[in-house]
Amino acid sequence: MCLSIPAQVVKIEGETARVSIAGNEYTAGLQMLEDVNVGDYVLLHAGFAIQKISEEEAEETLQLFREMGELD
Numbered sequence: 001m002c003l004s005i006p007a008q009v010v011k012i013e014g015e016t017a018r019v020s021i022a023g024n025e026y027t028a029g030l031q032m033l034e035d036v037n038v039g040d041y042v043l044l045h046a047g048f049a050i051q052k053i054s055e056e057e058a059e060e061t062l063q064l065f066r067e068m069g070e071l072d
Contacts, residue, residue, distance in 0.1 A: 004045035005065065006058035009038050019044060022062070022071045 007019035007028065019028045019042065029048040030036050041058035042049035065071045 004043040004050060006041055006053060006061050007044040007049070008058070009036060009040045009042060009049075012036065012038060017042075017049065019049070 005021055007021045007026065009017045009028075010020050010025065011018040012030070015030050017028045017030050017036065018025050020026075021044070026044065027047070028042070028044050031048065033042065033049050033052060036042065036049065036052065041053050041055055043051045043053060062071060
């Protein structure tokens, strides 16, 4: 099963972004999306941002991960 997880973009350098998930930062490729800005929420899968989502969608999904004990 493949999962993606919501992440907030905190920095963009060319086609790469630093994204934050529950306070941890990761590197994400932005090659699959257009018009991504700092502060946006994206779905992160296998190191790539694959879709932009709203803050509300991100928070709802992150809460589900917290309830499953997958995020601190």
